[in-house]
Amino acid sequence: MAIADVKEYTHLTDEEVEQIGRELDALRKEIEESRGASDAEYINRLIKIQRGLAFAGRVTLLLSNKKPAWALGASMLGIAKILENMEIGHNVMHGQWDWMNDPEIHSSNWEWDTAQPAEQWKHSHNYIHHQFTNVLGFDNDIGYGILRMAREQKWHPANLGQPVYNALLATLFQWGVALHDLDIEAIRKREKDPKVMRKQLRQIWRKVRRQVGKDYVFFPALTGPAFAHTAAANALANLTRNLWSYAIIFCGHFPDGALHFTEEEIEDETRAEWYLRQILGAANFTGGPLLHIMSGNLGFQIEHHLFPDLPSNRYAEIGERVRPLCEKYGIPYTTGPLHRQYGQALRTILKLSLPNRFTSSDRRDGPHSPEVPRGRRSDDERPVRRTETGGWTSQATA
Amino acid sequence: MAVSTIIPWERVRTVGSRLTTPLHPDDYLSLVNPLWSARELRGRVEEVIPETDDAATLVIRPGWGWRYNHSPGQYVGIGVQVEGRFQWRSYSISSPPKRNGRTIAITVRAMPEGLLSSHLVKGLAPGTIVRLASPEGDFVLPDPPPAKILFLVAGSGITPVMAMLRTLDRRGSMPDVVMHYSSPNAERMIFREELDGLSEKHEGLTLHKLHTDTDGMLDFADLDDFCPDWREREVWACGPSGMLDAATEHWKDADLEDQLHLERFSLEVGGEAEGGTVTFQTSGKKAEADGATTILEAGESVGIGMPYGCRMGICHTCTLTLVKGAIKDLRNGEEYNQPNEQVQTCVTAAMGDCTFDI
Numbered sequence: 001m002a003i004a005d006v007k008e009y010t011h012l013t014d015e016e017v018e019q020i021g022r023e024l025d026a027l028r029k030e031i032e033e034s035r036g037a038s039d040a041e042y043i044n045r046l047i048k049i050q051r052g053l054a055f056a057g058r059v060t061l062l063l064s065n066k067k068p069a070w071a072l073g074a075s076m077l078g079i080a081k082i083l084e085n086m087e088i089g090h091n092v093m094h095g096q097w098d099w100m101n102d103p104e105i106h107s108s109n110w111e112w113d114t115a116q117p118a119e120q121w122k123h124s125h126n127y128i129h130h131q132f133t134n135v136l137g138f139d140n141d142i143g144y145g146i147l148r149m150a151r152e153q154k155w156h157p158a159n160l161g162q163p164v165y166n167a168l169l170a171t172l173f174q175w176g177v178a179l180h181d182l183d184i185e186a187i188r189k190r191e192k193d194p195k196v197m198r199k200q201l202r203q204i205w206r207k208v209r210r211q212v213g214k215d216y217v218f219f220p221a222l223t224g225p226a227f228a229h230t231a232a233a234n235a236l237a238n239l240t241r242n243l244w245s246y247a248i249i250f251c252g253h254f255p256d257g258a259l260h261f262t263e264e265e266i267e268d269e270t271r272a273e274w275y276l277r278q279i280l281g282a283a284n285f286t287g288g289p290l291l292h293i294m295s296g297n298l299g300f301q302i303e304h305h306l307f308p309d310l311p312s313n314r315y316a317e318i319g320e321r322v323r324p325l326c327e328k329y330g331i332p333y334t335t336g337p338l339h340r341q342y343g344q345a346l347r348t349i350l351k352l353s354l355p356n357r358f359t360s361s362d363r364r365d366g367p368h369s370p371e372v373p374r375g376r377r378s379d380d381e382r383p384v385r386r387t388e389t390g391g392w393t394s395q396a397t398a
Numbered sequence: 399m400a401v402s403t404i405i406p407w408e409r410v411r412t413v414g415s416r417l418t419t420p421l422h423p424d425d426y427l428s429l430v431n432p433l434w435s436a437r438e439l440r441g442r443v444e445e446v447i448p449e450t451d452d453a454a455t456l457v458i459r460p461g462w463g464w465r466y467n468h469s470p471g472q473y474v475g476i477g478v479q480v481e482g483r484f485q486w487r488s489y490s491i492s493s494p495p496k497r498n499g500r501t502i503a504i505t506v507r508a509m510p511e512g513l514l515s516s517h518l519v520k521g522l523a524p525g526t527i528v529r530l531a532s533p534e535g536d537f538v539l540p541d542p543p544p545a546k547i548l549f550l551v552a553g554s555g556i557t558p559v560m561a562m563l564r565t566l567d568r569r570g571s572m573p574d575v576v577m578h579y580s581s582p583n584a585e586r587m588i589f590r591e592e593l594d595g596l597s598e599k600h601e602g603l604t605l606h607k608l609h610t611d612t613d614g615m616l617d618f619a620d621l622d623d624f625c626p627d628w629r630e631r632e633v634w635a636c637g638p639s640g641m642l643d644a645a646t647e648h649w650k651d652a653d654l655e656d657q658l659h660l661e662r663f664s665l666e667v668g669g670e671a672e673g674g675t676v677t678f679q680t681s682g683k684k685a686e687a688d689g690a691t692t693i694l695e696a697g698e699s700v701g702i703g704m705p706y707g708c709r710m711g712i713c714h715t716c717t718l719t720l721v722k723g724a725i726k727d728l729r730n731g732e733e734y735n736q737p738n739e740q741v742q743t744c745v746t747a748a749m750g751d752c753t754f755d756i
Contacts (some may be wrong), residue, residue, distance in 0.1 A: 051426055058417075101484040101715055104425075104438055108740065111420035119408030210419040218416050270542075 021272025054080035064229035078240035086296030115178035122282035134281035162353035173242035252344035257334025278305035284335035433461030468533035475531025490558035537661035550639030693743035711745035723752025
């Protein structure tokens with residue numbers, strides 16, 4: 001089931017939708033104009049804390065043959081990796097801090113501590129996912145080409161293995177993300193431009209070699225006889241980060257309240273309708289400030305999707321404005337505790353491993369829509385990029 | 399210097415980066431001391447010396463990667479974080495180059511409308527970390543200097559010339575120099591005491607001061623009075639553009655243009671694009687721009703509040719989104735034509751019609 005027209009679904013008039021758009025534009029402007037020294041201090045301090053933690057973790061692991069040092073070092077390193085990937089890397093690459101005009105904290109050259117090259121992330125995430133959020137056949141993040149996450153996605157006997165694929169994806173999350181922009185299916189069907197593929201593979205190989213070298217060769221080698229202990233601690237830190245980021249990301253668009261859309265929705269979609277789709281297609285989760293920092297403020301997924309390039313430390317404040325706006329116009333605003341949001345995502349994974357006739361839908365989107373073909377759209381088949389979704393310097397197709 | 403030849407720092411850094419990847423070793427070292435990073439040139443403000451009521455000299459200690467080999471007369475880009483945002487401007491270095499030096503000095507006059515210059519003169523505390531850009535500019539004194547020199551300066555145009563004079567003084571190679579220095583009044587004349595000292599010390603240096611509040615602007619017809627042999631001198635002129643335009647005309651009329659060296663803080667345009675209609679999407683305004691007009695200038699010409707900083711491609715303050723169309727970087731001819739690409743508007747011109755998001 002999916003929505004073909006957000007206006008119809010929300011029972012709003014053209015004028016009301018445009019009014020919502022204007023209010024959100026005004027909110028964006030207000031936040032943009034109030035960015036200042038305290039925001040800059042926030043990100044600079046966070047980066048300092050993260051690098052300090054990473055350094056302390058690595059140093060502690062020089063004693064990785066002692067159990068307490070091993071556990072402490074692995075934890076510090078795991079937390080450092082989570083902070084780097086989520087609250088720092090993901091958000092910097094969105095351009096949230098570009099306004100500071102600081103080339104060291106800038107979307108154009110940030111490289112993050114994970115296997116995927118930043119260049120490919122900015123294409124697959126900032127552009128494809130953020131512009132075509134939850135549009136069936138357009139947003140490759142609906143199941144990442146691995147899981148069947150919408151009833152409109154055609155069932156295949158291979159989907160029976162979903163519970164296993166899901167566990168593997170969670171465990172090996174950074175490697176799944178690393179291959180995400182490649183489009184394995186197009187490669188398999190020999191539809192992928194070999195030049196682009198070679199370039200992407202080269203980028204991935206370079207990045208992976210350095211990442212693996214650091215965690216599994218050089219740092220372990222520094223500890224000499226404790227080589228295996230250090231490598232294991234580093235693997236644990238990477239695993240922690242994988243499981244955590246997987247869980248957080250699955251809470252963003254897979255809880256029942258986050259709706260899907262059909263291709264008709266993005267035909268002649270106005271800016272205000274795009275806003276509306278972002279609200280309907282995303283799900284928040286609740287928690288304290290520490291949880292929000294550790295999850296890159298993605299508990300404010302709705303706010304992040306409305307304003308992907310506004311600084312993450314302001315999402316809480318933006319949420320306090322967005323939620324009343326949604327209530328005023330009767331727009332559903334999906335949120336709930338982390339365990340419930342993830343529980344719903346897991347239920348969908350399990351249910352959709354079976355053909356539709358064996359299960360009932362838990363979602364409240366519109367009427368049933370026809371199945372969407374498998375496979376991805378190429379960039380040429382997509383509408384022009386929105387400015388919020390940022391840039392990437394060397395085009396994936398070039 | 400000796401240490402850097404014994405230890406191959408570049409190789410140490412490359413090896414270190416295998417441990418710190420995807421970051422650089424400097425990203426961690428700069429947490430200990432902000433100057434221990436060669437990723438971006440930076441410096442620490444050591445001292446702010448008031449020169450006049452509205453001008454001050456900033457003594458800056460540069461960090462790693464800085465080479466003390468600027469030519470006297472060159473300028474340097476300085477980036478200061480104001481309200482969280484790095485603002486960049488260029489200022490002439492007023493200190494002489496010293497290979498074993500530890501600091502550089504720039505002298506800044508606070509402009510009434512200049513956000514950054516006022517901040518630098520009045521608000522910059524010693525200890526502040528600033529960003530730097532490598533010295534640039536060809537308004538420089540050759541080595542060895544010509545035998546006969548005329549310096550024509552006005553206002554804060556003194557700063558590059560001061561670096562030249564200090565260099566000549568330090569090297570003990572002061573040739574026959576005539577200097578004409580205009581300033582509204584005696585109080586606002588930067589470096590006046592040092593200049594008096596220099597002209598007493600060096601017989602070859604003749605100093606003419608002009609206080610324009612009481613005596614009016616320099617008229618180039620008077621040149622023959624205070625410097626009758628001006629036709630035989632190499633000239634370095636720095637000051638407001640009105641003065642520089644008049645100087646250009648005067649030397650052109652005498653057919654001696656080659657002897658005149660000017661300092662203007664503006665972009666040096668190498669290439670030329672085709673030009674076209676530049677559309678500013680948010681404001682709905684359009685500007686017809688030729689191939690030598692930058693996107694920034696085109697926007698300003700139709701009254702758009704374009705962001706800008708250095709206006710010469712250093713600071714990226716002017717970066718905007720090119721929604722569609724193609725533009726060309728006037729410095730190197732590089733083309734940008736991706737939809738929604740981030741581009742610097744101060745050094746690019748239209749290649750046909752293009753649209754910007756502002």
